[in-house]
Amino acid sequence: MIPSYTGISVRLTPAQFQKFKECVAASTCRTNAEYARKLILGKPVRGRVYNASLDILIEELVALRRELATLAGNPALSPQEKVHLNNTLALIQNKIDQIADRVCKSKL
Numbered sequence: 001m002i003p004s005y006t007g008i009s010v011r012l013t014p015a016q017f018q019k020f021k022e023c024v025a026a027s028t029c030r031t032n033a034e035y036a037r038k039l040i041l042g043k044p045v046r047g048r049v050y051n052a053s054l055d056i057l058i059e060e061l062v063a064l065r066r067e068l069a070t071l072a073g074n075p076a077l078s079p080q081e082k083v084h085l086n087n088t089l090a091l092i093q094n095k096i097d098q099i100a101d102r103v104c105k106s107k108l
Helices: 014-026 032-041 052-072 079-107
Strands: none
Touching: 014 032, 052 079
């Protein structure tokens, strides 16, 4: 059985519509209709938050990863130093991946 939908029309001033569009853009809703439906039905609307400090952290971690990879390829290191550095690099890489996973999960 195909569900039957009923529509609602709402008239807004240009200023009200602009405010509505800003609210939709700041939410996780993909469409105006989804946002309006949640408001009308009293369902929670999740917002998006931009975290600049998190972006800075990620950039620093990427730079650290690159630098450590460069160090690991240094031909002046002894075999023992290379093994130790590669083990340390693997541990750091694992921690970076864990942080990235937490960040991705917290954004959902």
